[in-house]
Amino acid sequence: MLIDSHAHLDDKRFDKDRDDIISDLKKDDVDIVINPGADFLSSVKAVSLSEKYENIYAAVGIHPHDAKTMDDETINVLRDLTKKGKVVAIGEIGLDYHYDNSPRDIQQQRFREQIKLAKELKLPIIVHDRDAHKDTFDIISEELDENLTGVIHSFSASTEMAKKYIDMGFYISFSGPITFKNAKQPKEVAKEIPLEHILIETDSPYLTPEPHRGKRNQPVNVRYVAGKIAELKGIKFEEVAKVTAENTKRLFNIK
Numbered sequence: 001m002l003i004d005s006h007a008h009l010d011d012k013r014f015d016k017d018r019d020d021i022i023s024d025l026k027k028d029d030v031d032i033v034i035n036p037g038a039d040f041l042s043s044v045k046a047v048s049l050s051e052k053y054e055n056i057y058a059a060v061g062i063h064p065h066d067a068k069t070m071d072d073e074t075i076n077v078l079r080d081l082t083k084k085g086k087v088v089a090i091g092e093i094g095l096d097y098h099y100d101n102s103p104r105d106i107q108q109q110r111f112r113e114q115i116k117l118a119k120e121l122k123l124p125i126i127v128h129d130r131d132a133h134k135d136t137f138d139i140i141s142e143e144l145d146e147n148l149t150g151v152i153h154s155f156s157a158s159t160e161m162a163k164k165y166i167d168m169g170f171y172i173s174f175s176g177p178i179t180f181k182n183a184k185q186p187k188e189v190a191k192e193i194p195l196e197h198i199l200i201e202t203d204s205p206y207l208t209p210e211p212h213r214g215k216r217n218q219p220v221n222v223r224y225v226a227g228k229i230a231e232l233k234g235i236k237f238e239e240v241a242k243v244t245a246e247n248t249k250r251l252f253n254i255k
């Protein structure tokens, strides 16, 4: 059985067939899906999915794109949300200097505030880092203490940086791009770091892996990410599935 550690099943692109997709997960050999929030509304939706379905777990958080929508009350609202449903993390949070949808200083401030909330609640963080490798790493390093852990989702930085995160107790998650022909970096990272620190994900409905690139992504496709890692490491698919599932349960404290 596989775990998809990051999928946005609350997305409106699943409005027509969400129930079918979730009830087919077992048949598709997907045991559990972690559904992070991206803004306030999607965090609420993620929590209600986790209340409705036993195989869905939620994270709540404000994505860097929407950092500018946060005010001083937002942290309290997020804290209240963590008390509902099966919330296992704060996320996805982080920095996005590719789109710069929110000013960078606001992104950094809100990222830090949400990290502090995670530490207060002893919840791991799910981190989004796009073209902001150094600042993301610096903020996490500065905030690091015994209550902070998490995963860098859809990892796109260097092997050297992956190893530094692992030294800090963090996990590295791979998604569809690892299956793309031209994606050298994530392939190299996956080969070099221990399986015991790897998570796999789809980031559905985005980042659809080969051979389905171009179509809407869904959790069943996490198998292609697992398959690619098995191939890169020269190990069995079943071992990748088993160990990444154990890693996910350990990180998110899922029994």
Ligand code: NI
Pocket (backbone or CB within 6 Å): 006, 008, 036, 092, 203
């Ligand atoms: Ni995402």
